[in-house]
Amino acid sequence: MNVILTIAKTHLLSKPKQTLVAMLGVTFGIGMFIMMISLMTGLNNFTEDLTKISSADIRLYKDVTEPRSTILDRIHPIGLNHVHSVKPKNESDKIRNARQIAEILREDPEIIGVAPRLTSQVFYNFGPVKLNGSVAGVDILEEDKLFNLSSKMKAGSLSALITTSNGLIIGSGLAKKLSAKLGDLLILTTPQGVTYSMKVVGIFQLGLGEIDNVRSYSNISTVQKLLGKDAGYITDLNIKTTDYRSAKLKAEKIQATFGEKAEDWETANSTLLAGAIIRDIMTYSVSITLLIVAGFGIYNILNMTIYNKMKDIAILKATGFAAKDVTAIFLTQSLIIGLLGSLMGLIMGFVFSLLLAQVPFDGGELLALDSLPINFDPQYYVIGIVFGVLTTALAGWIPSRKAGYIDPIEIIRGI
Amino acid sequence: MKSVLLKTQGITKYFHDPYTFQVLKDIDMEVYKGEFLSLVGKSGSGKSTLLYLLSTMDMDFGGKLNINSEELTGKSPDYLARFRNEHIGFVFQFHFLLPEFTALENVMIPALKLGKFSEAKIKTKAMEKLDLLGIADQASKVSSKLSGGQQQRVAIARALINDPLIIMGDEPTGNLDSINSKIVFDTFKRLTRDLGQTIIAVTHDEDFASRTDRTIEMKDGKITS
């Protein structure tokens, strides 16, 4: 074995308690990091999944809130125009040529599916119960492609909707509140006062209270009828892309091509996702603090070892070890401490993550969640060990370098 | 014919702490191959300081140092470390051994550092050196468990392990009783006589000095004889 490694090993083994304490410092730092990052990224992924339940990668719609340019602006584009009391125009939120746009988008290799949608506010009446909610007119097969609805069905089936023109698939929360079962007839009333009798052909549960409690799906033509609109009337196109991470860029391209507002899922859910950044900051700041503490521990212990080993250093240098060899001896010690400590930390973090994953967690009626969501992505274990070794290398570097520059004569003379 | 192994030219050295004063004044000396040289002088005359310079551990001086026809002044510290490892064996007044290692490991370490031979070969060589000093039976003992005399003999075995050009000792018997002093002196004598080993030893022991091949005396940083 390499003589430097042999000496480093002997030094470590001659003080096993001190070595262990130094290692445990790193172990706790890395263990906490793994545990926190597993929980935090688990939560992040969970919120992301939640938003993905309700939002498509990209939603194309007509944005009627966009400020409208006045006629004056159009005639005098360079002048300083001021028009008082500009009132909004009664604009339709229909997407023009929605079906053609959908066809064009479906040709795009980066797009997996395009689902048209038309939503209306409604009151659900069933016996004495009257509930506020919304009905989404969809092409149920396209919708299934985007949101995987068939796996979320509690009762009935998607295909029943296709064969039943006044069919309705209702959310599980809604079904519960209305005590409605398959085959029941519900009376739907629109804000315009139109009433329509519809038959429950399915019950879905997305696991998100805000949807399950209010929404139902029906055929797009039924909702068009409810609203008294023509067969081309579609307000939303939901788009699924091959890579939802780059949905933002794709949305910008689509918006530029078709001139309608295209919003990606991250923008649509920015308030929900903001928590992710805060959780990341917390995780990293706590872990880095712990590692710095561990680093100081190693720095101290190594300094002490070097102080106790002054005589040995003098002997080594007198017998022909160069400054870099002496530095290597002590740096090796801190790297061994760092590597073993980090490995133990990974194991500790993994065990604690497993335990955390067992912790029962009640998401209330809003979230279908029975235990904490924990992420076991190996990527964080790699980051953990790199972090641990880097910290100990840095903490060990300063005293090790100093050890290399110890003047042997001062020690030989001074004894 | 005597061939010169070590040669100095006009070596001067100053200390600046607490005030500047000159420790070594224009030292010219030659050491011949295979001789047992002793360095004597009053306390504070600069013997140790000179020996540290000759051993290349302290290169902060004026003048020239030449060992084995190689000019060593101006060489890098790493080069000098390697040179020391290969060509110079040092024996201190206090038996300086690495306390956690066995006697055998202490002897082996400089050779492992040099890396010229396999570990197995180094082990046999180290055992030979320990045997030469009559302490082969102590080889597997942790060095801190050895007696003072035994430790000093291990240190000499360590100095010999890489077959150095010169062995330097700073009062190698200074801390030993008369019996152990005799053993160490006899060993040195035997090394020069039988193996042609060159040895420089600083000593306060007049008896020791008188029985070496040649004695150099120092006074106030100068060589007087």
Ligand SMILES: Nc1ncnc2c1ncn2[C@@H]1O[C@H](COP(=O)(O)OP(=O)(O)OP(=O)(O)O)[C@@H](O)[C@H]1O
């Ligand atoms: N690092 C230093 N800084 C300042 N002065 C020093 C230093 N080292 C040695 N000296 C001084 O240099 C002089 C020579 O010291 P040196 O140790 O070489 O003497 P010596 O001949 O070996 O003495 P002794 O026989 O007592 O060991 C002494 O006066 C000592 O005080």
Ligand SMILES: [Mg+2]
């Ligand atoms: Mg001295």
